[in-house]
Amino acid sequence: MYNEKDEKYLDCINNVAHVGHCHPDVVEAGAKQMELLNTNSRFLHDNLVLYAQRLQATLPEKLSVCYFVNSGSEANDLALRLAWQYTGHKDIITLENAYHGHVSSLIDISPYKFQQMACAEPSQHVHVALSPDIYRGKYCEDHPDPATAYAENVKDIIEQAHKKGRKIAAFIAESLQSCGGQVIPPVGYFQKVAQHVRNAGGIFIADEVQVGFGRVGTHFWGFQIQGEDFVPDIVTMGKPIGNGHPMSCVITTREVAESFMSSGMEYFNTFGGNPVSCAIGLAVLDVIEKEDLQGNALHIGGYLTRLLYDLKKRHLLVGDVRGRGLFIGLDLVRNRDKRTPATAEAQDVIYRLKEQRILLSADGPHRNVLKFKPPMCFSREDAELVVEKIDQILTDLEKTLGLQMSEAVISENGHTKRKEPSDENGLVHPSIGSSHKNTGTLPHDKKTKKRLKT
Amino acid sequence: MYNEKDEKYLDCINNVAHVGHCHPDVVEAGAKQMELLNTNSRFLHDNLVLYAQRLQATLPEKLSVCYFVNSGSEANDLALRLAWQYTGHKDIITLENAYHGHVSSLIDISPYKFQQMACAEPSQHVHVALSPDIYRGKYCEDHPDPATAYAENVKDIIEQAHKKGRKIAAFIAESLQSCGGQVIPPVGYFQKVAQHVRNAGGIFIADEVQVGFGRVGTHFWGFQIQGEDFVPDIVTMGKPIGNGHPMSCVITTREVAESFMSSGMEYFNTFGGNPVSCAIGLAVLDVIEKEDLQGNALHIGGYLTRLLYDLKKRHLLVGDVRGRGLFIGLDLVRNRDKRTPATAEAQDVIYRLKEQRILLSADGPHRNVLKFKPPMCFSREDAELVVEKIDQILTDLEKTLGLQMSEAVISENGHTKRKEPSDENGLVHPSIGSSHKNTGTLPHDKKTKKRLKT
Numbered sequence: 001m002y003n004e005k006d007e008k009y010l011d012c013i014n015n016v017a018h019v020g021h022c023h024p025d026v027v028e029a030g031a032k033q034m035e036l037l038n039t040n041s042r043f044l045h046d047n048l049v050l051y052a053q054r055l056q057a058t059l060p061e062k063l064s065v066c067y068f069v070n071s072g073s074e075a076n077d078l079a080l081r082l083a084w085q086y087t088g089h090k091d092i093i094t095l096e097n098a099y100h101g102h103v104s105s106l107i108d109i110s111p112y113k114f115q116q117m118a119c120a121e122p123s124q125h126v127h128v129a130l131s132p133d134i135y136r137g138k139y140c141e142d143h144p145d146p147a148t149a150y151a152e153n154v155k156d157i158i159e160q161a162h163k164k165g166r167k168i169a170a171f172i173a174e175s176l177q178s179c180g181g182q183v184i185p186p187v188g189y190f191q192k193v194a195q196h197v198r199n200a201g202g203i204f205i206a207d208e209v210q211v212g213f214g215r216v217g218t219h220f221w222g223f224q225i226q227g228e229d230f231v232p233d234i235v236t237m238g239k240p241i242g243n244g245h246p247m248s249c250v251i252t253t254r255e256v257a258e259s260f261m262s263s264g265m266e267y268f269n270t271f272g273g274n275p276v277s278c279a280i281g282l283a284v285l286d287v288i289e290k291e292d293l294q295g296n297a298l299h300i301g302g303y304l305t306r307l308l309y310d311l312k313k314r315h316l317l318v319g320d321v322r323g324r325g326l327f328i329g330l331d332l333v334r335n336r337d338k339r340t341p342a343t344a345e346a347q348d349v350i351y352r353l354k355e356q357r358i359l360l361s362a363d364g365p366h367r368n369v370l371k372f373k374p375p376m377c378f379s380r381e382d383a384e385l386v387v388e389k390i391d392q393i394l395t396d397l398e399k400t401l402g403l404q405m406s407e408a409v410i411s412e413n414g415h416t417k418r419k420e421p422s423d424e425n426g427l428v429h430p431s432i433g434s435s436h437k438n439t440g441t442l443p444h445d446k447k448t449k450k451r452l453k454t
Numbered sequence: 455m456y457n458e459k460d461e462k463y464l465d466c467i468n469n470v471a472h473v474g475h476c477h478p479d480v481v482e483a484g485a486k487q488m489e490l491l492n493t494n495s496r497f498l499h500d501n502l503v504l505y506a507q508r509l510q511a512t513l514p515e516k517l518s519v520c521y522f523v524n525s526g527s528e529a530n531d532l533a534l535r536l537a538w539q540y541t542g543h544k545d546i547i548t549l550e551n552a553y554h555g556h557v558s559s560l561i562d563i564s565p566y567k568f569q570q571m572a573c574a575e576p577s578q579h580v581h582v583a584l585s586p587d588i589y590r591g592k593y594c595e596d597h598p599d600p601a602t603a604y605a606e607n608v609k610d611i612i613e614q615a616h617k618k619g620r621k622i623a624a625f626i627a628e629s630l631q632s633c634g635g636q637v638i639p640p641v642g643y644f645q646k647v648a649q650h651v652r653n654a655g656g657i658f659i660a661d662e663v664q665v666g667f668g669r670v671g672t673h674f675w676g677f678q679i680q681g682e683d684f685v686p687d688i689v690t691m692g693k694p695i696g697n698g699h700p701m702s703c704v705i706t707t708r709e710v711a712e713s714f715m716s717s718g719m720e721y722f723n724t725f726g727g728n729p730v731s732c733a734i735g736l737a738v739l740d741v742i743e744k745e746d747l748q749g750n751a752l753h754i755g756g757y758l759t760r761l762l763y764d765l766k767k768r769h770l771l772v773g774d775v776r777g778r779g780l781f782i783g784l785d786l787v788r789n790r791d792k793r794t795p796a797t798a799e800a801q802d803v804i805y806r807l808k809e810q811r812i813l814l815s816a817d818g819p820h821r822n823v824l825k826f827k828p829p830m831c832f833s834r835e836d837a838e839l840v841v842e843k844i845d846q847i848l849t850d851l852e853k854t855l856g857l858q859m860s861e862a863v864i865s866e867n868g869h870t871k872r873k874e875p876s877d878e879n880g881l882v883h884p885s886i887g888s889s890h891k892n893t894g895t896l897p898h899d900k901k902t903k904k905r906l907k908t
Binding site: 002014016021024037046070073074102239263264265268274276 | 534
């Protein structure tokens with residue numbers, strides 16, 4: 001990525017430019033179709049059918065009906081409409097810190113957004129479940145079965161709702177929570193939640209807007225990490241789907257689609273599924289396949305995670321490293337025991353990286369989680385460069401804060417040290433260090449925040 | 455427009471391909487920018503600023519803040535959010551037969567859609583006002599002041615809402631109603647409505663998604679027909695804005711935007727205002743200007759309206775001709791006195807035109823209004839061709855139905871005949887014939903409907 005002065009930036013955050021900024025194959029496909037025909041006058045175009053078939057082939061067979069729309073927000077809103085119509089119920093269960101889009105129906109189910117408002121109460125039909133976060137959540141990595149425990153919370157919510165005479169239409173969650181702080185739900189959680197929700201007559205919506213299309217490395221879709229025995233009722237897609245072109249998709253089962261159709265209300269979307277969008281979507285799928293970008297996400301993601309894990313060994317500010325493929329979070333803390341979010345420090349890292357022409361962002365409820373979700377062509381060298389720079393910045397910051405590793409290193413090697421788990425994909429699972437008590441505060445918090453606002 | 459066999463079609467309905475299908479300038483601008491950069495990582499791009507300035511220049515000065523989004527639906531949903539935040543009120547007044555988009559918040563305010571459902575009741579916060587339709591509405595062209603009468607209906611609704619303790623956030627209307635049946639509100643209506651709504655603490659949203667960008671000929675925006683003394687608080691744009699590229703815009707006043715900002719909730723839209731969309735938007739504005747497409751809409755629209763008016767003189771099936779620029783409705787009736795909608799006949803016209811490779815559609819609550827909203831490069835020859843074909847089809851249909859003009863012609867020349875008004879733009883204002891009592895029914899209604907469903 002280059003700025004207006006032709007200066008090169010390393011982009012570690014752009015999950016929209018999925019197959020790489022301005023990928024020539026995608027540009028060519030788009031330009032070619034723009035020249036030929038770009039319309040939607042309710043007439044069918046072959047691209048639409050071809051593209052629906054290709055997308056469907058990446059998913060379990062049950063998910064077989066595609067609706068093409070223009071943004072992740074349009075996709076999630078349509079998912080809600082499908083759920084409402086299919087179940088005849090109204091209530092939605094969403095997760096703490098969830099973000100599902102910017103249209104009004106989605107602000108309602110996005111605590112990440114509505115909690116920014118003065119009046120932060122959810123709407124009557126919205127229930128907020130615990131985030132299945134085993135680092136900062138209620139049930140952590142030391143819990144014997146966090147998947148079941150978090151799913152039980154959903155069950156409780158359903159029971160409470162039923163007592164009030166309310167009925168559950170759907171549970172919605174990102175397959176891996178993005179804005180919520182790069183949270184990876186424990187395996188098995190979705191299955192258990194789905195069971196509770198379906199028992200209540202509701203359906204399961206997997207939001208893949210940020211994490212889909214091979215990013216998690218081992219699978220094409222994030223929800224597939226949960227295991228082959230899990231199939232959502234609706235999957236929504238967005239950002240990476242068109243490498244920046246405004247398009248998105250909702251895929252659901254025949255049953256849900258037929259119920260929607262039987263409502264008598266036709267669904268029409270002016271731009272959705274236009275020939276140019278479909279041509280671009282097809283080209284993106286081709287590039288992912290041709291360049292084995294899912295494989296790259298697996299290998300480079302694994303490598304990057306290991307490098308970040310090494311950082312954790314050297315820096316007290318690093319509380320947790322978690323991720324799958326090229327979707328990784330680095331949770332910065334001021335105190336490893338208390339896991340105090342190092343918000344200002346995270347902002348400082350971002351700002352200093354930007355000065356060195358590396359784009360990274362911080363997110364999560366405390367804005368302290370460094371968020372890696374780069375274009376999928378990210379390389380070993382890119383990973384090394386960004387980690388090297390973060391290393392230097394953390395060293396500087398820790399010097400300023402008076403944080404010293406020696407103590408922690410001792411502790412890491414001592415009784416509280418936990419093993420560094422890694423699975424067959426070379427990915428490192430969440431793990432935490434411990435013991436150092438220093439809660440450093442950056443002396444220039446305010447100044448940093450101000451600078452970053454611009 | 456060409457089909458897959460390279461057969462040429464005349465497109466009379468595509469207000470999305472506004473400056474012409476695949477206009478080379480627009481394609482070039484899009485392709486060029488796609489090659490350079492297409493991202494939105496919360497970084498600014500010059501195109502965004504340039505485009506906002508250009509759009510703003512087409513509007514009254516007061517409307518000065520642009521939000522770029524991806525579809526008319528996203529635009530209208532954001533308009534509602536702006537209204538809710540600015541006024542602190544919740545209720546929305548919408549028009550009969552209105553259509554404002556497909557996301558859930560807009561289905562709520564779109565009787566055109568929610569009336570298709572079994573449960574056709576509007577939501578509690580939605581109030582449906584009379585459509586200001588002087589051909590089929592409560593106050594017709596024989597009313598001394600339909601603008602005031604229809605606005606009084608809005609005033610009554612506000613008073614009723616206040617009695618229930620409800621508060622009005624906004625009145626929303628298309629500047630000219632499109633799906634609702636090509637309804638042209640009487641001049642002065644918007645001013646009076648705005649006064650009532652603003653007195654109640656609400657704001658006025660003008661939906662220009664279908665009719666904006668010079669289509670009405672005399673003005674760049676449809677609401678401007680109402681006079682220079684009328685300025686909406688929010689204008690929403692869509693379809694034609696990118697000649698098929700998924701993009702749209704909301705423009706509002708500084709006061710409304712500042713109130714939204716002060717809510718503490720950041721507005722972010724992944725694709726909205728990306729450099730490619732803005733490049734395309736700029737190219738569309740350039741083409742409209744360079745090729746004087748607004749002037750073309752005025753002149754060819756006027757010519758087409760006159761040709762259609764001539765049809766009315768010869769065909770009993772034509773109840774009304776109404777329009778502005780290249781936004782014209784031909785209201786087909788089985789009985790001119792009763793104004794019985796000729797729904798099946800309209801569908802038959804559409805179907806037969808399609809057989810002759812002319813694309814036209816029928817809309818309105820009775821689906822009997824032939825809807826002209828062609829690309830703005832529509833020519834005299836195009837106008838002549840479509841009218842000639844409709845002429846033949848109507849002759850055929852009337853023969854089948856046993857409708858004869860002679861009687862009507864006598865009546866047209868008799869005491870009930872109304873003058874054919876035309877303004878300085880060569881446009882013909884709504885006018886009706888009278889007296890013929892024959893209510894013909896097509897013997898093959900069902901068959902026609904079935905064929906057209908495919």
